[in-house]
Amino acid sequence: MLVPPPSTLLLNRYYTTEFFSMIKEHLNPGGVFMCSPGSAQTYFNEESLKLNSSVFNSLKVAFANVKPVAGNKLYFIASDKVLSASFCRLTEQQNIKNHYVSSDYLADDLTERKSDEIESLLDPEMRQNSSSFPIAYNYFQLYNLSKDLNEKVPAIVLLILLFATPLFAIKRKNLIMYFSASALAAFEIIVLLTLQLTVGNMYQLTGLIIAGLMAGLAIGAGSDFSRVTPISIPVKSIILILFYVLAASVYGSIIKTDSRFPAICMIMLLSFIPAFITGNIFRELTCESRTGNHIASVYSADLSGSAMGFIAVSGFAVPAFGTAATIYFLALLVFSGFLFGTIMNKH
Amino acid sequence: MKNSKHNISKRDFIRKSALLSAGLICFPCHKMLSESLPDQQGIYKRVAMYQEKTADGILCRICPNECVLNESDLSRCNSRKVHNSKLYTLAYGNPCSVNIDPVEKKPLYHFYPGSRAYSIATAGCNLACRNCQNWTISQTSPDKTRNFDLPPADVVAECISNNCRSIAYTYSEPVTFYEYVYETAMIARKSGIKNIMKSNGYINPEPLKKLCTVIDAANIDLKAFTESTYLKLTGGKCSNCLKSVDGVWN
Numbered sequence: 001m002l003v004p005p006p007s008t009l010l011l012n013r014y015y016t017t018e019f020f021s022m023i024k025e026h027l028n029p030g031g032v033f034m035c036s037p038g039s040a041q042t043y044f045n046e047e048s049l050k051l052n053s054s055v056f057n058s059l060k061v062a063f064a065n066v067k068p069v070a071g072n073k074l075y076f077i078a079s080d081k082v083l084s085a086s087f088c089r090l091t092e093q094q095n096i097k098n099h100y101v102s103s104d105y106l107a108d109d110l111t112e113r114k115s116d117e118i119e120s121l122l123d124p125e126m127r128q129n130s131s132s133f134p135i136a137y138n139y140f141q142l143y144n145l146s147k148d149l150n151e152k153v154p155a156i157v158l159l160i161l162l163f164a165t166p167l168f169a170i171k172r173k174n175l176i177m178y179f180s181a182s183a184l185a186a187f188e189i190i191v192l193l194t195l196q197l198t199v200g201n202m203y204q205l206t207g208l209i210i211a212g213l214m215a216g217l218a219i220g221a222g223s224d225f226s227r228v229t230p231i232s233i234p235v236k237s238i239i240l241i242l243f244y245v246l247a248a249s250v251y252g253s254i255i256k257t258d259s260r261f262p263a264i265c266m267i268m269l270l271s272f273i274p275a276f277i278t279g280n281i282f283r284e285l286t287c288e289s290r291t292g293n294h295i296a297s298v299y300s301a302d303l304s305g306s307a308m309g310f311i312a313v314s315g316f317a318v319p320a321f322g323t324a325a326t327i328y329f330l331a332l333l334v335f336s337g338f339l340f341g342t343i344m345n346k347h
Numbered sequence: 348m349k350n351s352k353h354n355i356s357k358r359d360f361i362r363k364s365a366l367l368s369a370g371l372i373c374f375p376c377h378k379m380l381s382e383s384l385p386d387q388q389g390i391y392k393r394v395a396m397y398q399e400k401t402a403d404g405i406l407c408r409i410c411p412n413e414c415v416l417n418e419s420d421l422s423r424c425n426s427r428k429v430h431n432s433k434l435y436t437l438a439y440g441n442p443c444s445v446n447i448d449p450v451e452k453k454p455l456y457h458f459y460p461g462s463r464a465y466s467i468a469t470a471g472c473n474l475a476c477r478n479c480q481n482w483t484i485s486q487t488s489p490d491k492t493r494n495f496d497l498p499p500a501d502v503v504a505e506c507i508s509n510n511c512r513s514i515a516y517t518y519s520e521p522v523t524f525y526e527y528v529y530e531t532a533m534i535a536r537k538s539g540i541k542n543i544m545k546s547n548g549y550i551n552p553e554p555l556k557k558l559c560t561v562i563d564a565a566n567i568d569l570k571a572f573t574e575s576t577y578l579k580l581t582g583g584k585c586s587n588c589l590k591s592v593d594g595v596w597n
Contacts, residue, residue, distance in 0.1 A: 048483065148482075
């Protein structure tokens with residue numbers, strides 16, 4: 001299977017333990033699978049070793065034997081039967097007539113030697129790449145980052161400053177808005193990722209999920225529900241925290257489900273609820289003042305929180321800590337808003 | 348009403364968050380740094396050739412970059428450093444890549460065809476090509492890579508024991524490990540082993556002339572045909588490379 005390396009979360013799916021197990025189910029007994037997570041280098045730096053180790057270990061979950069083979073790219077061949085990188089001998093054994101695979105071009109002893117050398121460099125303890133913990137994607141990003149790092153550092157610093165600057169403009173009483181919006185944006189990314197994992201083709205469903213989320217925000221912010229409005233912001237924050245904790249605990253079952261329709265319904269519901277509560281927090285914060293200035297500052301906190309949530313989760317948290325841990329982290333984010341924006345904000 | 352002692356001001360919150368973030372960022376950085384810290388005792392093994400003291404510092408005359416370095420400065424090729432007012436090469440007896448390749452891979456099709464070349468490289472390069480396929484070793488320093496301990500005599504011994512007809516100085520840039528190439532090639536010649544240099548040709552005429560006395564085959568990459576493209580792609584000057592191409596054959 002020749003697909004590009006796990007440079008995106010979408011491509012990372014083709015290098016997960018789940019995907020390899022699925023492949024094995026479809027292979028004939030003793031069938032051979034091959035994939036290539038990156039290039040074959042004369043020297044593997046630490047980042048590329050981590051990337052290759054995580055994919056190698058993921059293949060080991062599904063297949064009894066895995067062998068790295070250095071060619072134009074680094075190939076991993078995997079099977080339940082014994083594998084060999086002696087391609088010349090194998091082609092002769094099978095009476096395959098060809099001009100290319102001969103000892104003039106590929107020497108068996110050199111291929112085997114290189115194979116063993118690469119395998120000895122791979123770390124058997126490295127975490128396996130999975131749908132809920134896309135660590136290979138993370139290592140691929142680090143590998144890319146390690147190239148011309150000095151040139152990239154100014155851009156990274158500039159980006160951090162750009163996203164950190166709004167923090168200085170946020171008023172303390174709007175911190176709950178900042179953190180809940182941040183958590184919601186992050187959760188939206190996770191929902192989209194989950195949709196990709198459970199449904200696969202997500203072109204139209206992406207629109208549906210975003211529409212569900214926006215509807216939640218709109219209803220929460222625009223409607224005056226007699227049962228919801230009297231609930232104070234700290235209590236709403238606690239409900240939001242509990243929601244994220246619950247979502248984190250059921251996340252594993254959602255991505256493992258085989259029935260797509262209930263999964264989609266569940267995902268849509270999951271995107272609607274926090275959006276509704278966050279929208280309602282926005283309403284509460286903006287209703288207490290009639291000045292346009294105040295509404296603008298709450299809106300600013302909302303947007304800058306969302307920006308931080310989008311970036312931090314898609315670029316960092318999910319690949320580094322895994323999805324379930326990230327959702328727990330979202331609960332922690334809202335708790336920070338609850339702590340600094342509501343409890344300690346009382347005068 | 349004044350804030351109670353349990354309250355936290357916005358400024359405090361931002362300050363503490365910034366400190367926490369900085370701590371979290373610095374933790375892995377510190378780990379990375381400590382992992383990459385070289386064994387400083389062993390890196391100054393060999394005094395560099397073609398060095399000259401000038402009023403501005405020590406001039407390295409190996410390649411057209413002609414770095415002028417002061418104490419502890421690292422050359423542009425990441426392979427030379429000034430220590431106690433002398434220029435040392437960090438790339439001596441410590442290759443990070445060692446492979447046995449068919450000579451055709453160099454690529455040399457008419458030089459002992461069908462034979463094998465014992466191929467070595469240390470980290471470092473005097474150009475910074477945009478599309479370098481060996482960037483994991485070319486754009487770093489020998490003190491930051493996993494290296495083999497392979498002095499010149501051992502390279503030749505390994506080459507012979509693996510039935511290789513030649514030693515190839517390749518992958519990164521042999522000009523940056525000039526001393527290692529030269530001394531290994533001298534020993535190899537005595538043992539009847541051929542020497543192959545796979546280079547970008549970014550070297551000054553005098554060191555090139557000396558090197559050509561021990562090299563049997565060379566493959567010089569001319570990476571572009573105009574000065575502007577050459578500069579844009581590699582950070583070097585095309586004319587310097589052309590001089591070497593001419594120098595190798597004459």
